[in-house]
Amino acid sequence: MARLISHRPAPPAADPGIAEEFVAFNLVGQSEKFLNLLARIKKIAQCDAPVLLEGQTGTGKELAARAIHYLSDRRDFPFIPINCGALPDSLIENELFGHAKGAYTDAGQAQTGVVEQAQGGTLFLDEVDALTQKAQVTLLRFLQDQRYRPLGERVLKEADVRIIAVSNRPLEELVTQGLFRQDLLFRLNVLNASLPPLRERGDDAVILAREFMRRLRIRYDQPDKILHPSTLRWIRRYDWPGNVRELENFIHREFLLSEGRYLYAQPPDPARRERRRARPDRRRQVSFDLGFADAKGEVITNFEKTYLCWLMEECGGNVTLAAMRAGKERRAIGKLLKKHGIDKKKYHRAG
Template sequence: MNEVPALPGFVGNSATFREMLAILGRIARYDTTVLVSGETGTGKEMAARAIHYQGQRRDRPFIPVNCGALPDHLVENELFGHARGAYTDARESQLGLIAQAEGGTLFLDEVDTLTAKAQVSLLRFLQDGQYRRLGSSRTEKADVRIVAACNSDLAGSVDRQEFRADLYYRLTAMELQVPPLREREYDAVLLARQVVAEAASQYHLTVKDLHPDTVHWLLAYSWPGNVRELQNRIQREFLLCDGPQIVVREMVPDSDRRCQPDRRIAAPTTLNFNEAKQQVLQSFERSQLLRLMSECAGNVSSAARLAGKERRALGKLLKKHGIEPDHFRHS
């Protein structure tokens, strides 16, 4: 297995995350358009920056823009700029984001929010690298790599005729899927410890460890807000913590979406009785194993005694669920 290089800002050691990093590294080598997809808060902009700074354009600008924050009538002006006199109050010509990113990378976040007109303009630019500023008759050319991102099903938007199919195929010359935190195994704990370390440094506090209950909670929670939600919650808990360890036992309340069934488990209506029963048992079994490993700091013998099982039997269960005891041992 090839070693995956560490990237600044990226924390994780799960197989899913390391596979994503390996794909990212390969994508960065090739100077082509990329679509980064993933749920809200997974780190799509960080992935886009990593693609840029590992690529051939690393010494040139990285220009991010949130398409969803641009008013409809200003999208083309922001992307392409305008000539003097293009409209009222346009007393001076202005460079657009594409010109500002010359030689580098333009990151278009929430690209699925672009208007139909802006999609046409972006498609034209992707086809030949040429564009016109608003109010200008002169065609200009730019050498810019486009990295786009979305947290929606862009292929579904194409099917619903909400997004141009030809633009979609241009953007997906290369694709990178950033995995949600709930699919990244023990990474939530690694991330939480990094958040604590960074907050301790920022606020000149002593680093505190995570209580075993907190470790169990981190691994059991489905994290609808992904890494961003974890960062906010753990920093808050750390700053408000008076004890020697950070204790979080309850699930995060609020928001209707957090009351939805765990998306890791298929809807019961799609399963027969035996399949549904087996799935619930598997989920319970994994949850108990995680709790045991947390409480025993990865000591399999202690966990076996606590569970009233033979060490070999417990070891087989851990292997079955892909749980690594080393991840629970404090350094």
């Protein structure tokens, strides 16, 4: 058996021409890993079964999901995304299945859930790894037979949707840690694909940078700009922890700020990654066991911390500029920074 396995033929290399088919979906690259991913996406699109896409943040998982949808027989029906990380337990059934008029206080009219909105098409579950245990049970029950009951109604409805779930973390590891249900993983992981980080995609970073510049030239009606050789060198060397999204944001900013024909750019500040890691987790769940006032206060505190960290990073620690951007008095921003223990000096840019 071992000899048979060791002599198993390697899968054929993907046709480089397949890349042209995916440019319309904003999936751009020529590396072997990326071309193999595109070939897998194309094959998955033809199989009407649940799909699990895994990969680091910023690798293009939603773009891949949309490509699967629009290459499938469901292309003429809706693609409905829902962010699982923003779904509290108290709203999960209402968001998924909707409610009838009068189902609860303030339900003055009926509302359809995302399952019904996606009928015939695709329901895209973003950040499925952020679902609570209760929400996982609700989703699992629906996936067993795609039948559901809107809140306040007595009759079961049957759905016809394809599920594409996305996770920033390996779900198998979460199962081992007791954070994700194994039976739900089995339901979601019928077909799967893993999106490689940008640092593993060879020269794709340069190809993407040039593609982003081409789009920006059209968008802002600007003359052509060229990446300076020194900029090309560090783009190839940099590990891009934020992947394609980080590269796109970086090129966007430098394209608008650069003067002349060449785009000269310095590598991102190494401390920027540490500041990003120090930000409060935007997917953090609210403690619903608290009273209303305490829960509301927790949400506001988390928002203020996250917003201030982002604001300081964008403004290089300049409080005056931050106040102008936020539309608040400088003194008010200063008080908020002090309240949350945020040191503006950590965000000052060298030079």
